[in-house]
Amino acid sequence: xxxxxxxxxxVICKSGTSVKIECRSLDFQATTMFWYRQxxxxxxxxxATSNEGSxxxxxxxxxxxxxxxxxxxxxxxxxxxxxxxPEDSSFYICSARVQLAGESYEQYFGPGTxxxxx
Amino acid sequence: GQNIDQPTEMxxxxxxIVQINCTYQTSGFNGLFWYQQHAGEAPTFLSYNVLxxxxxxxxxxxxxxxxxxxxxxxxxxxxxxxxxxxxCAVLDSNYQLIWGAGTKLIIKP
Numbered sequence: 661x662x663x664x665x666x667x668x669x670x671v672i673c674k675s676g677t678s679v680k681i682e683c684r685s686l687d688f689q690a691t692t693m694f695w696y697r698q699x700x701x702x703x704x705x706x707x708a709t710s711n712e713g714s715x716x717x718x719x720x721x722x723x724x725x726x727x728x729x730x731x732x733x734x735x736x737x738x739x740x741x742x743x744x745x746p747e748d749s750s751f752y753i754c755s756a757r758v759q760l761a762g763e764s765y766e767q768y769f770g771p772g773t774x775x776x777x778x
Numbered sequence: 779g780q781n782i783d784q785p786t787e788m789x790x791x792x793x794x795i796v797q798i799n800c801t802y803q804t805s806g807f808n809g810l811f812w813y814q815q816h817a818g819e820a821p822t823f824l825s826y827n828v829l830x831x832x833x834x835x836x837x838x839x840x841x842x843x844x845x846x847x848x849x850x851x852x853x854x855x856x857x858x859x860x861x862x863x864x865x866c867a868v869l870d871s872n873y874q875l876i877w878g879a880g881t882k883l884i885i886k887p
Contacts, residue, residue, distance in 0.1 A: 666820075694875075703865070703877045704821070753820045765809055765826055765869065772820040 662688045664756050666770030673744055673777055681739045681773045683754030689734035690756035695727070697750045698772075704753065710737055744777040751775075780804045782878035784866050789884045790856055798851045798864050798881045806871020812840050812851045813865040815880065821865055824851070853883075861885045 663686040673679050683693060692711050696704040708729050710716035716729035728740040737756075741748055751774055757767040781803045790796040802810070809828035813821035827833055827842035827849060839852040853860055866878040 692873075703879050706875070709874075751818075763808075764828060766823060767811060767826075767875070768823050769813075769820040 662686075662756075662758065662766065662768050664754065664768045664770040666754055666773055668773060669771060670774045671776070673775070675745055675777055676743055678740055678742045679744055679775060681741075681752055681754070681775075683737045683739070683756070683770050685735045685756040685758075685768075688756075688758050691759045692757045693731060693737040694755040694757070694767075695729060695737070695739050696753045696755065698753060699750060707739075741775065744775070746777045749775055749777045780868075780870065780876050782866055782868060782876055784864075784878040784881045786879070787882045787884065789886060790853075792856055792858060792885055792887050794856050795852065795854050796856060796883065798853070798866075798883065800849045800851070800866035800878055802847050802849070802866070802868045802876070802878075804868045804870045804876050807844060808869040808871065808873055810840075810842055810849050811865075811867045811869070811875070812838075812849075813867065814860075814862050815865055816862045824864075856885050858885050858887070 665684045667682045695707045698704045706719050707722045708716040708718045710729050710731040712731050712734045718724045731737045751772050753772040754770040784800045812824040815821040825840040832841045837854045842849045863880040863882050865880045867875045
């Protein structure tokens with residue numbers, strides 16, 4: 661299957677600083693990219709959806725000024741957590757969707773980034 | 779409202795077969811995904827069904843019945859490494875993924 665990479669895999673930062681997470685689709689061009697966060701033993705929570713060259717669509721309750729998403733190309737999306745606080749500590753996962761012929765889709769996830777804010 | 783139901787936990791024996799069911803009620807339907815997720819890791823794509831019927835990929839098969847709002851994931855020749863959570867997710871009319879809570883599968887020797 662297709663590969664989605666995510667960098668860094670783990671990051672520890674101090675409260676008040678900003679952290680950037682990169683997501684790349686390595687061997688395909690993604691129609692759409694998604695950012696999720698997941699708390700322990702819970703299902704994934706969609707934060708935002710982004711299409712290349714346009715502004716991201718944020719889910720209700722997600723602060724767009726705090727979680728900045730830039731979708732620079734069909735293979736790269738970045739999530740910047742600004743002015744991080746301990747409650748932002750979570751597992752952040754990006755996902756890339758590709759539409760195949762015949763209205764078929766595949767959606768792959770990056771390995772995730774474990775963010776710890778101290 | 780939108781709802782995806784799957785069992786919370788299942789237990790099976792190594793070498794056996796297990797079927798994980800998923801029922802859904804969503805606003806529109808553009809396909810159903812199954813993912814495997816090991817603890818502390820991101821989900822891994824297993825299958826996508828948009829037409830009724832059975833799709834087989836090695837030891838894993840996925841079935842869909844759109845009229846019944848029902849899907850299952852069938853795992854054959856279970857291995858210890860198959861112990862994981864299995865997530866069912868439906869692509870709704872807005873092409874948003876609606877997630878089930880996941881089924882934790884425990885494999886015993």
